[in-house]
Amino acid sequence: MSAVDAAATLLPGFEGTILPGWLRDRLAAGLGGVCLFGENIESPEQLRRLTAAIRAANPNALIAIDEEGGDVTRLFYDVGSPYPGNAVLGRLDDPARTEAVARSVGQALRAAGVNLDFAPDIDVNSNPDNPVIGVRSFGATSALVARHSAAWVRGLQSTGVAASAKHFPGHGDTATDSHLALPIVDAPLAVLRSRELVPFAAAISAGVRTVMTSHILLPQLDAEHPATLSPRILQGLLRDELGFTGVVVSDALDMAGASANIGIPQAAVAALAAGCDLLCIGTKNTDAQLADIERALAAAVADGRLPEARLASAASAVRHLGAELAAALPPDLAPDLATDLETPATSPGGAYEDPPTAAEVASTFDVSPEARHWLAGQAPTVVVRLESTPNEAVGTAPWGPFAHLAHGDTLAHVADPGHVADTAHPADVSDEAPGEPGTTWLTGTVVTVTPDTTNALEAVSRGTGLTSARVLVVGKAIHLAPWATRLVDDLRRTSDVLVVDMGWPTPDRAYADIATFGASRLVGEALLGLLPTPAPASDPAPASDSAPRSDPAHRPNDQRPHTNPLANDAHDRHTLDPHTNPLVHDAHDRHTLDPHTHDAHDRHDPEAHDHLQHERLVR
Incomplete structure (x- = not known):
């Protein structure tokens, strides 16, 4: 097994606001990228320095963040988001406005040096008791969510930042938070095709670069494995039926829905074998944790549980995306920083164009x-x-x-x-x-x-x-x-x-x-x-x-x-x-x-x- 291929599939978080030495060394050795969280950000200038340090270690690194433009925000984690959020955009029901808001988010991320946004959330929130999706969704009907999902993808990706449609194949009809347990969606494929999958088809048609999986169990499709760990769902449904050819990203593997019973290293093995390309590990990860995952991947390749060709394919997909996004970034982001982060809500022609009042x-x-x-x-x-x-x-x-x-x-x-x-x-x-x-x-x-x-x-x-x-x-x-x-x-x-x-x-x-x-x-x-x-x-x-x-x-x-x-x-x-x-x-x-x-x-x-x-x- 190529250790470099294993490293290329990993996307850890870390503690602090400065790139730690161990993570810098791993990036230089081929680590796929880094996921940033609210605790890693204290100011626009600090974030700009942090992303510059990541790119200096690995120019093709994926620098990912969860900026959904609403209740889930990282850029504005200290003050609250100036954007309206998906449910409000869905109720306005103006796809052009949704596209403009997403373009604003993309410009702010690009100015900060971030190239992958884990947004939009395109779950159809059909269950009002959903504790984890709710207002992160554009709405409760598939057609509404689909047209705004496509608009968001177009707007965000027009700035050179990759979007991630989540949480495949749909986390909207759940009453359990997958951070804490394994939700079950006991719906037949026909229902999924008419409801959950419609927005994903729209996002794929709009050219979304990545799709994020969900840690939910769909017993009528795969009674044993949650979606993140299911070849039937990721290969059969996402790749073969919907025709997605981009990067498949796992939701964070430290969540209970993925790793409560088997641990993060074995969840990483199962996710790659099922069809994931890039593995979100979680937050506050350590060098020792990544070493444990790499050892588990090596053992799985050695005993045949993880085909080496599957690992190589995943690593290649991640590297290709990273190289393309790096080529789209300007060499100097400083001018954008002042324009896009200082006044995101009011600058005429700036980051937040035509915002909802x-x-x-x-x-x-x-x-x-x-x-x-x-x-x-x-x-x-x-x-x-x-x-x-x-x-x-x-x-x-x-x-x-x-x-x-x-x-x-x-x-x-x-x-x-x-x-x-x-x-x-x-x-x-x-x-x-x-x-x-x-x-x-x-x-x-x-x-x-x-x-x-x-x-x-x-x-x-x-x-x-x-x-x-x-x-x-x-x-x-x-x-x-x-x-x-x-x-x-x-x-x-x-x-x-x-x-x-x-x-x-x-x-x-x-x-x-x-x-x-x-x-x-x-x-x-x-x-x-x-x-x-x-x-x-x-x-x-x-x-x-x-x-x-x-x-x-x-x-x-x-x-x-x-x-x-x-x-x-x-x-x-x-x-x-x-x-x-x-x-x-x-x-x-x-x-x-x-x-x-x-x-x-x-x-x-x-x-x-x-x-x-x-x-x-x-x-």
């Missing part, structure tokens, strides 16, 4: 008659933010209206401790610069509730603390979290509640008075524009002496709402008394409720810390 995005929202009535009233007294355990594909990127507070705008000084602001990532608030008066969009009572802290707020809602209050509840796929639906039910019994679901809701909209079908920063801005604006306070809060960390070169410019639609009137500040309600906390304290003691002091949020430190941002 916030008003256009808002026009796609599903707003119930009851919600319209609520919006005609006064501003909310209290904002309840439902923070579920993050989907592993999305990670902990700022989302929705809270993305503006988290990084883009100034926190007001908390003159009254009962009138507080929260942040998307409490640990991210810094003391770098004083805020300017009047620039904050949210200075009201914001309560962040997690699965561990919901009981405390339920107790408040059943008592007198929220009686008759106007409560705005904002969450994502609320119906999937029993703790969240229970809390909403309690709040509705005592308060005037508006529930905004920024995920994929149920058809009956039981927990979605407003359904936004996405939670990107742009969608959050659109939501803010719908909310009632409070009357001006007679005594405005003074400026803060601390401001959130912010990198102007790495965030959209259009992030400065001049009104304050979620701010509370000063007369409503009594609603949650910080001395009696442990869920109220000062943004400057930067601590959150301890679920065991209900003490808000001196305890960092363990869930947020765990997500920041141990995120596995795979597809």
